[in-house]
Amino acid sequence: MRVKKIKAEPLTLRIEGKKITAEKFLQAASGFFGLLRNVADEISGQKGAVTWLVSAREGSQILTATPEADRLVVTDKDLRSIPRIIHKGLRGIQAGSKRPTAYSDTALWHAKELAAVIGNHDGEVSKVSLVYEKETSVVSEKISEHVDDILGSKRTEEGSVEGRVSLLSDKKGQLRVGIDDVLTGHSVKCKPRNVDETKLINAFRNRVVAIGTVHYRRDGMPVKIDVDRLRVLGKRSDLPGFDDVIGIFRRGD
Secondary structure, eight states: OOOOOOEEEEEEEEEEEEEEOHHHHHHHHHHHHHHHHHHHHHHHHSSSSSSEEEEEOSSEEEEEEEEEETTTTTHHHHHHHHHHHHHHHHHHHHHHOOOOOTHHHHHHHHHHHHHHBBBBSSSSBBBEEETTTEEEEEOOTTTHHHHHHOOSSSSSEEEEEEEEEEEEEETTTTTEEEETTTTTTOOEEEEEEOHHHHHHHHTTSSEEEEEEEEEEESSOOOOEEEEEEEEEEEEEEGGGOOOHHHHHHHHHH
C-alpha cells in the first residue's frame, strides 16, 4: 500500500538588494535550507524524514520551501509545527540571546549564515526576510551577535587572529569588523579596544593579524577578539585560502 504524503504551510525567503551576487544568493540559500533541515530533523527525531519542496519565483530572489513527509514517519502535528517553530525561533533570536525550541548549535550557525549576507560587502543585499502564513519577519545583523551570545564562550585568552578583513559596517555609530580566520575558515567578530578605528577601516580586504583577547566557543572555535593591536600583513591576494591551509596541514609542512 502506498504511504500517503502530508504537507504543511510553506516558508518563503525573500532577498532584496541593488546588487545580489551569485555568492550572496548561494550563501543565503545555504543558510536557509540548512536551518530548515536541522530544525526539521530535531522535531521529527529522524534525519531526513522531512523533505522540502522548493519553488522559485521567476525573475526574483524569492524561494519557497514546503515541508513534506510520510504520514507513518512524521505526524501531522509535528509537520505543521516545523515551519511555525522555525519562523518563531528566528524572530526570537533577533529579539534576544535565548536559544529557541528545536534549534541545535548547527541550526544556530545556519541562522547566522543567513544573516551574514546583509550589507554591502561582496555585493549589496539590503534586506532579507522570512514569510510564514502572511507574517513577515525581517532578518537583521543582530542575529549574528545573538547567536554568538547563545553559543557562549568556553574560555578567553590573550592571543591573535590572522585573516582577511571581510566585513565592515558603521551602523548606528558602531564599527563592526569580521576577520576570516585562516585556520578555521570562519568569520571572527573583531571589536576594537585599544586600537585606532581608522587603521581597521584602512585594513578592509587586507590580510591582518589582530592581537588581543580571543573569545572561544565551547568546541574551541574563536568567535570574537577584543583588539589591542593590529598588524597589516599585505593585500587581499597575499592571503592563502582555506583550502591552502588545509593542504599545508595534510602535507605536514
